[in-house]
Amino acid sequence: MQVEPQTFDRVLSSMCTEPHPDARTAAERFLATNPGDPGTYPAITELEEEAVSTLGEIAGLDSPAGYVASGGTEANIQAVRIARDRFESRDAGRLSNRSETEMPNVVMPESGHFSFQKAANVLGVKLRIVPTDEDHRADLEAVRHSVDERTALVVGVAGTTEYGRVDPIPELGEIARSVDALFHVDAAWGGFVLPFTDYEWNFSHAPIDTMAIDPHKMGQAAVPAGGLLARDETLLDELAIDTPYLESTSQATLTGTRSGAGVASAVAAMEALWPGGYRRQYARSQRNADWLADALVARGFEVVEPTLPLVAADVPVSTFDSLRREGWRISRTATDEMRIVCMPHVTRSMLEAFIADLDRLQCRASVPVISDD
Amino acid sequence: MQVEPQTFDRVLSSMCTEPHPDARTAAERFLATNPGDPGTYPAITELEEEAVSTLGEIAGLDSPAGYVASGGTEANIQAVRIARDRFESRDAGRLSNRSETEMPNVVMPESGHFSFQKAANVLGVKLRIVPTDEDHRADLEAVRHSVDERTALVVGVAGTTEYGRVDPIPELGEIARSVDALFHVDAAWGGFVLPFTDYEWNFSHAPIDTMAIDPHKMGQAAVPAGGLLARDETLLDELAIDTPYLESTSQATLTGTRSGAGVASAVAAMEALWPGGYRRQYARSQRNADWLADALVARGFEVVEPTLPLVAADVPVSTFDSLRREGWRISRTATDEMRIVCMPHVTRSMLEAFIADLDRLQCRASVPVISDD
Incomplete structure (x- = not known):
């Protein structure tokens, strides 16, 4: 196998990062275990x-239910x-006159992740x-107008993928309750930074x-280590499927089959880092983001x-394309803004090198090109 | 973290195994990559x-479409x-009189994996x-009677979870074609042994x-490395979801987010083992299975x-429960037979130790217990 894994020294777009050393060690030790088969692999369970x-x-x-999922997408789908299943089991009795083909709905701000699609x-x-709204957070009036008796779920985002915004979570929860819908918060990326802020999330x-x-984002675990939490074990009962051939029953x-490496590395990362290290x-990371934002503003860019x-x-x-050609892994929002995620592997010196490249490219762009012919 | 991963020396029930050394090395090297984000992680793509x-x-x-999935469950769901999506997009025009609530159906032998549930x-x-049928393979007459114009998919199994049986794949394919349904073969476990047999699969x-x-079963890759193959790229188009924020578009x-470790280890295992090593x-493995079957028959058990x-x-x-208490990881079929999978880590000496324990327990069971009081 000739291919080399690329290093992280130019990766500014990823919501994953280099695992913490303890997380890497744990992943390597538990590589050959399967938490999907707890009767056979009890240690990882x-x-x-x-x-x-x-x-x-x-x-x-306090008494969480849940499991270590393959990632935020699985947690959101689940x-x-x-x-959906809770709505449908309740629905039969409640809405006898409804058109049978009308699906339950999920109300989500446009800042929600594409995994909901x-x-x-x-x-x-x-x-x-x-x-x-103008600050990229869920517009509460719009949410209020969108929910109805067929709303199965309201989604709020605590740390959006594009702008890192936190929706008004308590208010969204109230709206969900007002129509007897469930309320899901996507804190896949934000969950490991928000405990150190004043947000209600x-x-x-x-x-x-x-x-x-997700432990494998800001939690510094190895992929795949997402997290699904539920307030109550009974919520997970909707998901249970019988499992013949396994010693567990559902x-x-x-x-x-699931990755023991992900589970073990999540435990190791959280043991090493929660709460002081995180x-x-x-x-x-926040200081780096602030520094980068200032540097971009100083160069005349509009910054969120x-x-x-x-x-x-x-x-x-x-300019974005030129930076990509220089090897910088950066990505774009839906409205074509450049987007940089200050993950743990993103250091100040990386950002300095990035800004230096940006300056060089801007400077080159402002000098008239002398044609070859 | 005090917990130790258990060793494989008593694991007889798993369809996973110890990864090949090259697969382990590759998994460790690519631990921090995400094939779900090909713009950022091109090497793993x-x-x-x-x-x-x-x-x-x-x-x-010859020209396969597909991807490395989290496992057989994901491949089967997909x-x-x-x-389903192909059926529904076709259905609107074809069956104007149908009841709108009638779901498309999937026809599967009872030997199919619970992931289809x-x-x-x-x-x-x-x-x-x-x-x-009496040999645990799909009953073709029963399949023929079950398919109809609302059949979206026929499933055949090439290496069943309970008995390692291979359904009559060409005949099932014909039945699927006869009602214009798709045909899926679950070779999650069997795919890496069947090339060396005479089966048509x-x-x-x-x-x-x-x-x-699945590379992570008999293919000796590290979890998570399942495989979904499709005859034609257009079949995968049904699954495509737009991806803003990523440099790839769908x-x-x-x-x-997906595991680069799984992908890299699949490549390494297949490079090392295909075809001679497999x-x-x-x-x-087959010699071990035959030896074990003979040993059990010699002791008076009925063996499939x-x-x-x-x-x-x-x-x-x-007896099964006693063997579990001795630390043997064994599991049961739906009809309560003991089931042992001769994976690469299952050696002859492990099976000899297992049979020795079985003999000891049988012998003890036949001696009257002397009560303490």
Whole structure:
């Protein structure tokens, strides 16, 4: 195998990062285990309980239910699945006059992750996408107008993919309750930085039913280690499928065989870093984001204020493309802003090198090109 | 972290195994990559293309489409999803008089894996389970009677979970074609041993549309490395969801972030073992299965003939439980037979130790217990 894994020294777009050394070691030790088969692999099952318990602590939930998923996409799909199945089992009695073909709906701000599109396609629910306000947060009036008696789930985002924004979680929870819908918070990326901010985002702040919170993003675990949390074990019952051939009797996960490496590395990362290490990392990442935002503003770009460690700026597409050609891994928002995620592997010196390249390219762009012919 | 991963020296129930040393090394090197984000992690995307190409070679498909999934469950769910969406997009024109609430159906022998139950629940299709014949293979007459104009997919299994049986794949393919349904073969476990047998099971033998074939089972890759193959790229188009924020533009996988470790380890294992190493491993595993079956028959148990390296035997539940208490990881079929999978880590000396324990327990059971009081 000739291919080399690329290094992280130019990766500014990823929401994954280099695993913490303890997480890497744990992943390597538990590489050949399968938490999807707890009767055969009991040690990793024990570790998974530990992971869920710590995730609950991080997310303000005393007796958490949940599991280590393959990632935020699985956690989001499963949350929609729980809501759909709960709605449908309740629906038969409640709405006898409804058209049988009308799907349950999920109400989500436009800042929600594309995995909800996937969930809607897979699960046969209608996704009602509502606008965000001028600060890129869910517009509460729009959400209020969109929910109805067929709303199975309201989604809030705590740390959006494009701008790192936190929706008004308690208010969204109230709206969900007002129509007897479940409330899911996508904190896949934000969950490991928000505990060190003043945001109201977790189970103790709002009537949240389920949450995506991924150790393999800001939690510094190895992929695949996503997290699905549920306030109550009964919510997970909607997902259970009987499992012959296994010594356990049912399975609530979306996948079957699962990665023990991910589970073990999540436990190891959280043991090493929660809470002090994550707090320090958050502070470092936020300082880097603020520095980068200032540097971009100083160069005349329009920048979306980084309220979490994620910077979006109105850099022209041609400059963006040139930076990509220089090897920088950067990505774009839906409205073509450049987007940089200050993950743990993103250091100040990386950002300095990036800005130096940007300056060089801008300078070159402003010098008239002398034609060859 | 105090927990130790258990060793494999008593694991007889798993369809996973110790990864090949090259697979382990590759997994460790690519631990921090995400094939779900090809714009950021191009090296692992290149490796994934290599993996799909070799999987195609193994499965008799010249220009394979597909990807490295989290496992057989994801591959099976995705196959059902392709079939459902293809059926529904075609259906509008074809069946104008149908009841709008009648779901498309999937016809599967009862030997099919429980992941299809999960797929049916998630995707809203009706699973029609048909009996198997006296040799535990799909009963063709029953399948013929079960398919109809609302059949979106017929499923065949090439290496069943309980008995290692291979369904009559070409005939099932014909039945699927006769009602214009897609045909999926679940070779998640069997795919890496069947090339060395006389079975007709692959894309060159039958009109197969999609297949599950998992490197992380008999392929000796590290978890998570499942495989979804499709005869034609257009089949995967049914799955594509737009992906803003990523430099790639759409995503056909069920999960989002994915494990580079799994992909890299699949490539490394297949480079090391295809075809000679897998051929030798199949021969070893089959000899072990035959030896174990003979040993059990000699002790008076009823044994299902192991036509692939998997042994099921009518061992009483009390003896089964005693063996579990001795630390043997064994599991049961739906009809309570003991089931042992001769994976690469299962050696002759392990099986000898197992039979010695069985003899000791049988002997003890036949001696009257002297009561303490």
